Amino acid sequence: MFHRTKLLISFFAISLILLSTISSSYVQVSYGAYAKAPLSPTGPTVNDDTLTVEKVADGLEFPTSMAFLGPNDILVTEKTTGKVMRVTNGFVLPQPVLDVPVASAIERGLLGIAVSKQTDGKTYVFLSYTESGNGVDGSDVDALIDPLGNRLYRYEFVDGRLINPVLLLDLTAIPVNGRGEHNGGKIRIGPDNNVYYLIGEVGGHRTQAQNIIDGPAPNGLGGVLRITQDGGIVDPGDPIFGEGLPLNVYYAMGIRNSFGIDFDPLTGNLWDTENGPVAADEINLVFPGFNSGWEQIQGYVDKDLLEHGTTEADLVYFGKSQYADPKFVWDTTIGVTALKFLNSHRLGDQFANNMFVGDINNGLLYRFTLNEERDAIFINDTYVGNTELLQDNEVDEPKENQPLIFGQGFGGITDIQVGPDGYLYVLSYTGSIYRILPISDSIESKPQPSLPPTSPPQNGTLASKTVSAVILGIDGDNSYSPNPIEIESGQTVTWFNGDTISHTVTSGQDGDLDEGNLFDSDAIIPNQSYSLTFDTPGEFDYYCIYHPTMVGEVIVNGPGTSSSTSEDSSDEESDEED
Template identity: 75%
Template sequence: MVFTDKIMHERKVLTFCTFMLIIFSSTFSSYIQFSYGAYAKAPLSPYGPTVNDDNLTVEKVTEGLDFPTSMSFLGNNDILVTEKETGIVKRVLNGQIQDTPALDVSVANSIERGLLGIAVSKQPDGKTYVFLSYTESGDDADGSDVEDNVDPSGNKLYRYDYVDGKLINPVLLFDLTAIPENERGEHNGGKIRIGPDNNVYFIVGEVGGHRTQAQNIADGPAPNGLGGVLRISQDGGIVDPDNPIFGEGLPLNVYYAMGIRNSFGFDFDPLTGNLWDTENGPTVADEINLILPGFNGGWSQVQGYFDQDLLGRGITSVDELVTFGNSKYTDPKFVWVTTIGATALKFLNSEKLGKEYANDMFTGDINNGLLYRFTLNEARDNILINDTSLGNVNLLADNQVDETTENRPLIFGQGFGGITDLQVGPDGYLYVLSYTGALYRIVPLSESNTPKNQPALAAQNETQSANSIPVVIVGLKGDQSYSPNPINIEAGQTITWYNGDSISHTVTSGQDNDGDEGAEFDSNAIIPNQQYSLTFDRSGEYPYYCIYHPTMVGEVIVE
């Protein structure tokens, strides 16, 4: 592997070249089965998004964006939004999407590739810097990695000047490989934050199965800049070169954290300056982490709490993990054993929604369209689920969701569609970006012209035709997940599946890994408290399952 350290206009550009991963033992080459359910996204609620506070309401700021991924504020009611598939940075001014984009770049966009992250930084001299991360196309055409199998050029981090509604003068700061080892365009991360120290923090995943020492493979290749949080100055320089956290030389001296599989959200606590992130597990253990300098999250040997060994690696001591410099393994602060597709994370550094919410942590997910609220302990170094949450908080005393229904006290809002970003505007309100193309903000009902949304709370009780047979989705219970199961009907009858769980599920024909799964029918994500109906006109036996959770199986028998 070769690293280059070039000077461009007196700014250091860090380039990590593509390499061929060495062949590991079968233990590591078959490390985990990938979960394709993670790429199914929650739709908007037909009733619109809501929050669980009678004093708050949800306003729609705008809609019509194309798979937006991140946003950053230029000023009050002035927002830059990135679009994953198109590579376009759009400006939303006073709720209106401007006709002329701020920038259009060529992106590879398979699975999790694309235009991914943005951060705005106002300078003392009046300049405005905008930092963008994206998977750069290999031939200047959007989606050529999908259409023509063209390898992407790389996962790039650029700095631009914002002038008169345009992003100009690009300066390349990071050039990381975007070539996966598992032939899937996933785990590119891409979120950007400007830290309290005014430096640039960039979180990147392990990009399709790279296995280096940064992923805790002791005899693997040297770190290549992937699988961690990277930190540089706004001019692209090394932060504190005399005291690097992980070690001397590139890329060690730009790592702030390692051992991270994939993240779609991180933010700094406004009271302590500490960094927190969400991290996606493979088939188990989505996490929330407190990332102090030198953090090692344990991937690819540990996901979830160390002593539970949810990956089945048999690791018995943290000494078996890779150590660089002052690095140290740290357990997550919260774990969902069943993955939810955790995404954005934001601290509400405002009292505009009420003093009870000030400086609380909010996170979103892609699978369920849920918005979660977390409170921290007095020292603000751990999550503390207390009586400010609604429901049975005792089950969350271990800071772990073991059964999906334990999720309920954490839910602050629902129905947003898959959430891709959360930000606090200059107005102090919480903004929620949905992959469906809509942007919302949560505001006090007393300050809004939008009436409080009152969705149907029991959709299973809605009037159904006399010919409709109800089935309740009760959760992860194997062949008892859909109740009743099996279900016998006559040709021409309709079945209505109601999701009574607190996370999304699907009703998808076939079984996991069938070549024709979903060919007969596929509900897509059925979010909590919503339903899906289907009429069966032909006799036969129809096995089905949940694409998120393949152990959930059912069968329809049509006479």
Template identity: 40%
Template sequence: MIKCTEKQCNKTKYIIIILIPVVLSAFTHLWNPTGFPSIYIDEDHYMRRALQVLEGQGPQESILVYDHPYDHPYFGQIFLASLLKIADYRYHADQNAESPQSIEQLYLTPRIIMGLLAVVDTLLVYKIGEIWKGKKVGFVSAILFGVMPLTWMLKMTLLDNLLMPFFLSSVLLALFVGKRFKKDSSVTALIFLSGITLGLAIFTKIPVVTFIPLVGYIIYKETKSFRKIGLWLIPVILIPLIWPGYIIYSGNLENGLNGILYQIERGERDFADTLNFIVFADPVLVILGIVGGLTLTFVKRDLLFVLWTIPYFLFIWQVGGIVKYFHFIELLPILAISGGFIIVTISNKISAMGKKSARKIKIHNFLSIILIAGIGIFGLTCTLMVIGNNTNETFFELSAFISNYVVSNTDLNMKTTLMGQHWIRSFSWIPMYIHDKTNFVKDVFPERYLREPLKTDDVLMVVDNQLKHDVLDYSVQGEHLDKIRKIYHNSDRVGLFVDNPIKNIDINQYPFTNMKEVRELGLIEVRSNHVNEDNIVYAQTSNGTMDSENLNLTVPQIPMPTVADPNLKVELVASGLKYPTTMAFVGKDDILVLEKNNGTIMRIINGTLLDKPVIDFNVANKIERGLLGIAVANQTLNNSTGEKTYVYVFYTQALKDGNDVCSGATVCDEKTNPLGNRVYRLEWTGSELINPNLILDLPVGPGADHNGGVIKVGPDGNIYVLVGDGDSCWEDEFCTGTFEDSTVNAESSNVPTGHPPDGRGGILRINPFGEPILGGENKTTGVLADHSPLNKYFAYGVRNGFGLAFDPISNKLWDSENGPGYGDELNLVEPGFNSGWLKVQGWWPVENAQPLPPERGYFGDKIVTIPDNLETFADKGHYSSPEFTWNMSVGVTALEFLKNDTLGTQYQNDLFVADYNNNYLYDFNLIDDRTKLDLEGDLVDKVANNNAELDSVVFGQGFGVATDIKEGPDGYLYVLSHLYGNLYRIVPK
């Protein structure tokens, strides 16, 4: 056996010590590179620019490609392009069509490169810490930098990560100057290299200029020579000046100034919010770093922490118009080094405690090792919990679909305009550079949209929830929206994508606080104004298949919904419906389904959707208007004709379909405003709906939200109709002309001095002829009053609801109600029930007329059990707290009690509930007297504060917004998907 010399052993030991944090860093930054974090729009910007460099088109992007090409110096794209070239990045596609897997591969190489740069950064952090404060500090600093959760940002293809090796090298070389200066008078090369590397970092991103005092201080501290500082400043200044020199030389001075001003003046996110995210995403690293930094500054009288943090911090606070979480990447090294310093300091204090006997020294050393190892293991464990998630699957599917559409559609004269939110640019570089297919991008932000007209006639529109709301809500005004709305309404849906939140993760709990910045696309609708129905059908059908004989498009398959019970399964009954809302059985395997926007009632027989509608109504269909509710009952209304099957329908009636295009309360008139929200009674002949009779006529306002529309035939044979408050006018000044009396501030919304009730904001009870149900000694008064329409109110104080269900055992009525971003409810509705709106929502007060959606948990303990100043209608109305609430917005939709035990006795007589935002189907048990829900664990307080607390009641998920749930004649549970256009059935396996 060959023994090493002491020098060789020490060298081997040193290498092993260095390799520990390096290997850990390689593991955390190279594992699951495309799964987490989410692909951010800036990564696509830099990939597009890097590929332009690889194509030999020059370092500076053209204003024809991006509105602000001069937002950063161009060394970043040159460096990234060089790394891609070294990595032999094969970006020219060998195939005509992309798949989600091939798209992922295009992101894999740059993400791996970023991971490798992070490993290099870890080594540099080690060396900086070692030279600055010793080997122990270097080792612990590198461990923290390599494994703590917040360093997941180093995996992203960002300028901050591209410049980091240059910046850290500049700091390290400056520290080497001091080490060399004591031994060798010739340090010119080190100083000049430090200046070059810092100059390149500034040439990558301008804010790095704030680190000039840091590196300059280190050099001066070690050399005490202004001459050497001057030598160092030459490359620091001259290298970044290449960019403005290029701008002036190319005649783009105005564009260059506009690019810089764009970066300064835009303010898309509050600085405090970003700082709050950083602190709560990794409080351990932040606290250790700050405590260590303060100790270095005030105890050790060392200025490096201050010079590293304060100038940069002040710059992005005061100058940076937009501050994102990744703008703090430059501060991660100093947080790790300062944190390493304080840990080593504490460790040394432990080792120095007590008398230094050999045994105690071993124990103290062991405790020090445990402390350091414990923090490392803790950080690594937390990081793995975060980076192990896959957050980009839907993004890759959407990107593949868009790319294939642009590339494969030869009818578009080689050019397409991609339209959407600012992140629509994420999808342009792949068809542009991978497939050499020219495309243009149109951002819907007002200023950018109006800057120039569309460059092509053919538009592929990517519509997220926010854009869809802006397009369909005509109270939102703008010249750009007028143009966008025309394109939207003249286009057809060609793809539908749903990016559901990751289940069983509470982003308010560490370390999952890091996932608050995960991009959740939500519902994404892709629309095209160039669909040739004769030979190409792009539209994805509801079962996830696609007719694409002439195309090779990659379309995501809509996954089947799932249920938690392994003894049950979900079946697809029928597909092909268009935005269905509710359904009703008119026989076994015979179902009528309402289509919201078309105003058509479709029929499904034995799982087959018939081609022709049973009936077609003229409906106003903006936002929550449309064909909304249906109920069926076998009743005898005329003794001479006997029992018949009657169908009750709620819809927003118009002169023609979609005739509600008014843009606001002050400009709407009778020609453009809907005729009313109306309930009709029709007769079902077995094949037709005939003899419509208007039994309820309700007003509409300029707002298209909060119509309600749910209808139930109660055990008493009466008709119960849930009507929202109409979301009409929040202020009297907007309620003019036609809508003078349309204000939501009515007595029925708990404004005692408000307008008299007009039929909205409550649950109405009428007989089949539309007459109120009267009681009292002379049968002359309703639940709340003896005059119309208040005598029709069964309950009031309702904001917006989509669910009604009668308990099959107690015959009691339950409803659902949705709040303004919080306080969604389930209620037991007794006669005269006051749900509390506009004074209280859920358990929390409504503090102004139009509350903004608060963050989850915003209200905390601010609970209201007995609200003040409620309208009681002469003590005939009574408030009671909800039986269940969500302290967040989930968008509760349908309710249904399951009477039979077909799915199992454990589900018999349970209340099933659906929601919009989570795509969940819930199962609630009731207590024996049927007056409350049987809640356990975190839900005992009747409040769900986050999704994790809902696990015990989640029955199924993935139904694509279930707008109706019905128990069929066969005893199975039928679920209607509004988004997918599918009808599902839950059955035993």
């Protein structure tokens, strides 16, 4: 029925597993969050003429996190294989340093890693993953086996292998709800030498940790957990949220889901990213006792983007906990992921100690500067473009993003790290690691590619077969132009993304059980296109899974059906034959 003739997406993109088809206990959710941006066909670039992007390594399978053992020596976690791969001098070693059994549905898998060098010469490696229920990778998908839970382990790195596992945290997600999203999983070693582990609310658990006043007691989910490197309680005599497990391991709660945390190298303050549902991706300053507000509040409390009508007085507070508004908000979600401070001057003094943030939807790398006190984001005079609209630290509509974009084309970004060389490293879900460095330091010693963007195809000699459309942006049934698109069977429609963020062309409408079954472009990044040939007559609704209010229709007429498009096409075909 349909043929993809030009699909500029990564062949690594994971196809969605509709939750309702895996198990009757699953709840169907919108799957816009699970489509990943592809790599740019011209490769990643950055918006600074003195810098360039080099590929360090590729061939990784759905990598989620990375950590440096030393110069040019990186450990990388793979989501679905459960393997910890080692990358040395740009070469992925054929044998993993560890292979653990993982459940892998949706956002489950091998998720986080952190390295800690000890004074006695030992090297500890901390891993977080969703442990398989029967010791087989992916058995939650293939055999409907419930996972054991999300676990935090400590290993020792010895002779190229990870050995001596010690289970530090066991979060079995009670009560079990059979859902696989919002597992978080990032790990960081703090300035206090303790372990900080970020865990989402795991499939929509609703306890007092998610600010449900009459809900069950907190179960260890939906927050930042802090323990010692031996798994002990930090300062047991003065707990932040309260005594006894799990309260005494919470450092922050009320967090929906996050893929990024890091410590400010100048202050030691912890910052995170947080994913909103249909609105309000956030950047937060996470202090001891921080309550991020979910499930009652997302985004700035006075904007009430969730339309719950709640205030901070409606939240659940334990011990020393306190609500605070985010420091930055995207009203339209971008799938914000990794967060890292560049504790180096190697890219230039103007970028030292800036905050860098990635996203999964668009493959964009953002740069943020802080105020003098370093307790708020301050968009200063080092940015290019219209920054006036950003003075409220809120992106009300996607085009306001432009001054913040430091780089693009990376594919869905899952981690950002600073190497021992002081360069910025970006991990792409498409399987590659990239390094950002000065052109003068590059082994290639040449500027990054600068190819013109793809243009929308023009109707001409191929008009009889190809019809052009443009994705304009989030504007209801005016989001795609023309709308509807009327063609003859056998013709091809090419949608060009003329917006500043990714969109999709996905059959059906949001919430349909068969959405995306007929066709699904996955993410179409800015300045790229997607083409589809329609062979069967009919009327085909489609929409953008990131922004479900964007809707369109393709009307396919059968042979001999009268329409302006088919008449024009027939005339042009006759002219060509003449």
